[in-house]
Amino acid sequence: MIALAQALPDIRCTIMELPSICELAREYIAEGGVSERVDTVSVDMFREKWPAGYDAHFFSNIFHDWSFDTCRELAKSSFEALEPGGKILLHEMLLHDSGHSPYPAINFSLLMAIGTLGQQFTLPQLEDILQSAGFVKVSSLNTYGYYSIVSAEKPA
Numbered sequence: 001m002i003a004l005a006q007a008l009p010d011i012r013c014t015i016m017e018l019p020s021i022c023e024l025a026r027e028y029i030a031e032g033g034v035s036e037r038v039d040t041v042s043v044d045m046f047r048e049k050w051p052a053g054y055d056a057h058f059f060s061n062i063f064h065d066w067s068f069d070t071c072r073e074l075a076k077s078s079f080e081a082l083e084p085g086g087k088i089l090l091h092e093m094l095l096h097d098s099g100h101s102p103y104p105a106i107n108f109s110l111l112m113a114i115g116t117l118g119q120q121f122t123l124p125q126l127e128d129i130l131q132s133a134g135f136v137k138v139s140s141l142n143t144y145g146y147y148s149i150v151s152a153e154k155p156a
């Protein structure tokens with residue numbers, strides 16, 4: 001979010017995180033010189049109401065921590081908190097559709113399976129999760145290295 005705010009002078013962002021991470025994030029935000037446009041909100045995303053009024057929700061390396069069912073819950077919470085026309089953006093290292101390549105994404109997926117409740121996803125898997133929450137117009141854009149942004153929209 002800090003790099004995004006530095007690159008796009010008109011954007012305003014809020015980091016939604018657990019309280020201790022919000023505290024830490026505020027230090028980095030100040031160091032990055034974007035305190036006037038990036039703030040934080042402490043929310044336990046599984047137990048508390050998500051704030052409304054945002055144009056988009058950006059999840060970077062979040063879905064890969066969780067099971068398919070939990071990701072469906074997250075997508076549903078996002079859908080409910082967004083206004084019609086709002087966007088969801090998932091920043092993840094994608095597996096190819098076969099699930100058998102590329103090796104860096106497979107290694108990352110194994111790491112997530114061992115260390116968290118998650119794994120890396122294929123685009124069709126994320127598409128299914130997003131569509132099951134009601135999102136439409138799912139698309140994917142390769143960003144850097146093996147990372148992509150998978151985006152979708154709440155119908156207007």
Ligand SMILES: C[S@@+](CC[C@H](N)C(=O)[O-])C[C@H]1O[C@@H](n2cnc3c(N)ncnc32)[C@H](O)[C@@H]1O
Nearest residue numbers: 016017018021043044045046059060061062065
């Ligand atoms: C894999 S890290 C991703 C961090 C960062 N977005 C990135 O791209 O590197 C997952 C993040 O989810 C946050 N998190 C875990 N459980 C959470 C919860 N219940 N509510 C809000 N945030 C949570 C953690 O604090 C952690 O920063």
